[in-house]
Amino acid sequence: MDTLLPSIPSLLVLAVLEDGPAHGYQIVRRVEEESGGLLALKEGTLYPRLYQLERDGLIQGTWQDIASRRVKLYALTPKGTRALATQRAQWEDKAMAVNRVLFRQGGPLLEHP
Numbered sequence: 860m861d862t863l864l865p866s867i868p869s870l871l872v873l874a875v876l877e878d879g880p881a882h883g884y885q886i887v888r889r890v891e892e893e894s895g896g897l898l899a900l901k902e903g904t905l906y907p908r909l910y911q912l913e914r915d916g917l918i919q920g921t922w923q924d925i926a927s928r929r930v931k932l933y934a935l936t937p938k939g940t941r942a943l944a945t946q947r948a949q950w951e952d953k954a955m956a957v958n959r960v961l962f963r964q965g966g967p968l969l970e971h972p
Contacts, residue, residue, distance in 0.1 A: 866946065866949070866950070867950075868900060868904050868905070868908045869908055869911075869912060869917075869946070870943075870946045870947070870950055871890050871900065872886055872900075872905070872908060872909065872912060872918070872933075873912070873917065873918070873935065873939055873943040873946065874943065874947075875889045875890060875893075876918060876933055876934060876935045876939070877940070877943060880921075880932040880933060880934040881932065881933060882925075882930040882931060882932050882933070883902075883905055883906060883909065883930075883931070883933075886900065886905065886909075886933070887900050887902075887905060909933060912933075912939070913933070915938075916936055916938050916939075917935070917936060917939035917942050918933045918934060918935055918936060918939050919933070919936050920932065920933045920934075921934070
């Protein structure tokens with residue numbers, strides 16, 4: 860369970876960047892818009908996550924001048940694209956397991972020999 864919630868911000872960032880490069884504010888807005896306002900990434904969560912994803916080689920940041928401002932645009936790397944596919948599959952498994960617990964769906968969560 861410890862890995863359930865910490866993985867969500869990274870997954871959301873990678874998913875947004877799948878559509879193309881974006882700077883931090885654009886990522887925040889896209890998550891809010893695409894979730895119908897139910898999800899929000901705060902700066903205190905987003906920027907450390909961006910730095911970690913960049914250190915891990917999953918995204919690459921480049922500085923650009925946009926509308927008289929210098930902003931860092933982040934883009935998925937090939938490694939990030941592969942990680943997104945893996946994390947999506949893992950999230951799907953976790954979401955199904957959470958739903959089984961919350962809504963008492965399906966059989967036992969773990970099968971014991």
